[in-house]
Amino acid sequence: xxxxxxxxxxxxxxxxxxxxxxxxxxxxxxxxxxxxxxxxxxxxxxxxxxxxxxxxxxxxxxxxxxxxxxxxxxxxxxxxxxxxxxxxxxxxxxxxxxxxxxxx
Amino acid sequence: xxxxxxxxxxxxxxxxxxxxxxxxxxxxxxxxxxxxxxxxxxxxxxxxxxxxxxxxxxxxxxxxxxxxxxxxxxxxxxxxxxxxxxxxxxxxxxxxxxxxxxxxxxxxxxxxxxxxxxxxxxxxxxxxxxxxxxxxxxxxxxxxxxxxxxxxxxx
Amino acid sequence: xxxxxxxxxxxxxxxxxxxxxxxxxxxxxxxxxxxxxxxxxxxxxxxxxxxxxxxxxxxxxxxxxxxxxxxxxxxxxxxxxxxxxxxxxxxxxxxxxxxxxxxxxxxxxxxxxxxxxxxxxxxxxxxxxxxxxxxxxxxxxxxxxxxxxxxxxxxxxxxxxxxxxxxxxxxxxxxxxxxxxxxxxxxxxxxxxxxxxxxxxxxxxxxxxxxxxxxxxxxxxxxxxxxxxxxxxxxxxxxxxxxxxxxxxxxxxxxxxxxxxxxxxxxxxxxxxxxxxxx
Numbered sequence: 097x098x099x100x101x102x103x104x105x106x107x108x109x110x111x112x113x114x115x116x117x118x119x120x121x122x123x124x125x126x127x128x129x130x131x132x133x134x135x136x137x138x139x140x141x142x143x144x145x146x147x148x149x150x151x152x153x154x155x156x157x158x159x160x161x162x163x164x165x166x167x168x169x170x171x172x173x174x175x176x177x178x179x180x181x182x183x184x185x186x187x188x189x190x191x192x193x194x195x196x197x198x199x200x
Numbered sequence: 201x202x203x204x205x206x207x208x209x210x211x212x213x214x215x216x217x218x219x220x221x222x223x224x225x226x227x228x229x230x231x232x233x234x235x236x237x238x239x240x241x242x243x244x245x246x247x248x249x250x251x252x253x254x255x256x257x258x259x260x261x262x263x264x265x266x267x268x269x270x271x272x273x274x275x276x277x278x279x280x281x282x283x284x285x286x287x288x289x290x291x292x293x294x295x296x297x298x299x300x301x302x303x304x305x306x307x308x309x310x311x312x313x314x315x316x317x318x319x320x321x322x323x324x325x326x327x328x329x330x331x332x333x334x335x336x337x338x339x340x341x342x343x344x345x346x347x348x349x350x351x352x353x354x355x
Numbered sequence: 356x357x358x359x360x361x362x363x364x365x366x367x368x369x370x371x372x373x374x375x376x377x378x379x380x381x382x383x384x385x386x387x388x389x390x391x392x393x394x395x396x397x398x399x400x401x402x403x404x405x406x407x408x409x410x411x412x413x414x415x416x417x418x419x420x421x422x423x424x425x426x427x428x429x430x431x432x433x434x435x436x437x438x439x440x441x442x443x444x445x446x447x448x449x450x451x452x453x454x455x456x457x458x459x460x461x462x463x464x465x466x467x468x469x470x471x472x473x474x475x476x477x478x479x480x481x482x483x484x485x486x487x488x489x490x491x492x493x494x495x496x497x498x499x500x501x502x503x504x505x506x507x508x509x510x511x512x513x514x515x516x517x518x519x520x521x522x523x524x525x526x527x528x529x530x531x532x533x534x535x536x537x538x539x540x541x542x543x544x545x546x547x548x549x550x551x552x553x554x555x556x557x558x559x560x561x562x563x564x565x566x567x568x569x570x571x572x573x574x575x576x577x578x579x580x581x582x583x584x585x586x587x588x589x590x591x592x593x594x595x596x597x598x599x600x601x602x603x604x605x606x607x608x609x610x611x612x613x614x615x616x617x618x619x620x621x622x623x624x625x626x627x628x629x630x631x632x633x634x
Contacts, residue, residue, distance in 0.1 A: 103248060103249055103250060109356075110356045111356060111357070112356060112357050112358070112359045113244075113246060113248070113252075113356055113357075113358055113359070114358075114359055114360075114361045115241075115244065115245055115246060115358075115360075115361065116245055116246060116247055116304065116322055117363055118300060118324075118368065119367070119368060120293070120296055120297070120300075120368050121288060121293070121368075122288065122289040122290075122292045122293055122296065123286075123287070123288060123289065124279070124282050124283040124286050124287060124288075124289050125283075125286055126283075126284065126285050126286025126287070127284060127285075127286075128286075129286070160367050160368055163364075163367050164363035164364070164367050164368075165363075167363050167364035167367070168361035168362070168363050169359075169361060174248070175247050175248055175249070177247065177323070179324060179325065179326065181325075181326040181327060181328065182328055183289075183292050183296070183326075183328050183339060183342055184276075184279055184283070184289075184292070184328070184339045185283075185338075185339075186283045187279060187282075187283055187289050187292065189292070189296055189326060191296075191324070191326065193247065193324060194247060195246045195247050195248050196361075196363075197356070215378070219374060219375065223374070234365075237362055238362065241360040241361070241362055242360045244358045244360075252356045252357075252358075254356075254357075274374070274378075277378075278374060278377060278378055278381070281378070281381040281382065281385060282377075282381065284385060285381065285384065285385065288370060290369075290370045290372050290374070290377065291374060291377075293368060293369045293370055294369045296368075297368045297369050318358075
């Protein structure tokens with residue numbers, strides 16, 4: 097599955113398009129990470145635990161979007177966009193969407 | 201012992217009750233969504249910015265579709281427990297999925313009613329509505345907005 | 356490029372996990388972890404208690420309560436109670452405490468042992484005891500708590516548990532689960548403490564009066580009094596039917612030791628109707 101956040105895949109032509117496909121996941125941090133984060137809030141610096149968590153979650157959202165694209169018969173998703181929103185105190189939704197297309 | 205039973209029993213009953221009612225509501229909403237999706241599937245909805253050259257576009261207008269879905273007691277309780285241990289909050293996944301599909305359907309239907317033929321440059325925004333009775337910490341509902349440019353083809 | 360109308364497969368963005376099974380698993384998991392934490396904290400307290408000598412405890416806490424006791428001993432029933440306390444304590448070998456007694460202005464019959472050697476009796480209790488023997492058992496029971504350092508335990512446990520819980524959880528919607536798990540675990544321990552205090556108390560009564568008649572009047576009137584510094588939940592989840600088990604335990608103890616359950620009951624002087632200074 098080719099993913100791109102451009103309008104077209106450079107060097108390929110889009111033959112068919114199928115519509116918007118989405119992939120989302122809702123993740124919560126757990127108490128341990130929260131505790132380390134509050135310690136880091138005192139001294140500053142990268143919150144490695146959260147970086148990993150969000151990276152993992154974003155990858156899962158992308159994977160789900162690719163799966164939706166595959167299920168409509170696409171082999172590429174163009175114009176991929178990300179969106180993160182908090183749905184509860186302590187949980188965030190990672191959301192990726194794009195247009196599923198078939199390139200030659 | 202009676203007090204224990206009452207103290208545990210009432211929340212438990214509430215949980216089971218809201219689970220049953222909530223999942224029934226969800227199932228009927230999904231059924232309705234599937235029907236509308238299959239009916240409107242010939243209406244292209246894409247997030248491409250430039251429409252295909254074969255479309256001879258004579259008119260364009262921005263359209264939106266939005267929905268606010270509330271969170272039920274059972275989902276909130278389950279999510280609260282999940283937030284102690286971390287991981288995927290499955291009770292909210294179906295909520296957001298429904299909301300998103302509903303918003304996109306409303307976008308399509310709004311464009312269709314105004315006589316347009318497709319929607320391009322679709323964007324989605326999700327936001328949380330805080331509940332007022334828990335100092336803004338609780339979640340009353342989730343709003344999903346879908347907006348894009350509806351285009352009309354020349355006949 | 357051409358548009359082909361297609362709908363993605365159902366259920367990709369939703370995990371196929373049944374909510375009820377997830378609920379059960381989460382509740383069980385969290386309750387187990389909380390119970391384990393509580394047990395660990397309690398074990399820590401046990402060790403810590405051994406390092407707090409009663410003399411230190413009296414010095415630290417005794418000063419807090421001394422304002423209450425001994426100031427208005429005009430009430431003849433309170434005076435008699437103090438005398439009984441003194442006589443009972445004399446049977447406790449190695450009693451390290453300077454014991455004091457005071458009245459708490461409340462109508463519910465109850466008795467509290469607080470750190471430092473102070474025992475509070477509610478006015479309701481003083482009014483409702485029918486004989487000196489009954490009062491002696493109640494006082495002996497509290498002396499049992501002192502001997503086992505139960506009051507310190509309750510203090511330490513209450514502190515540690517509420518600290519850890521609020522640090523970890525702090526007001527989320529599902530905090531009821533850890534809370535209930537904590538209290539149920541705590542109650543398990545509390546019942547054992549009560550049983551041991553009962554055993555010590557009745558042994559003191561036997562030593563002082565030569566028989567244990569009248570001591571079960573206590574159970575007919577007292578709600579399950581945990582060691583005084585309980586939290587709000589103690590009143591909710593305290594179990595009343597335990598009284599039956601306690602009466603039975605005491606009867607069998609008396610039978611084993613050949614203590615007589617009949618005998619002459621000593622009456623107490625009447626309570627004056629005025630107020631006595633208490634908290």
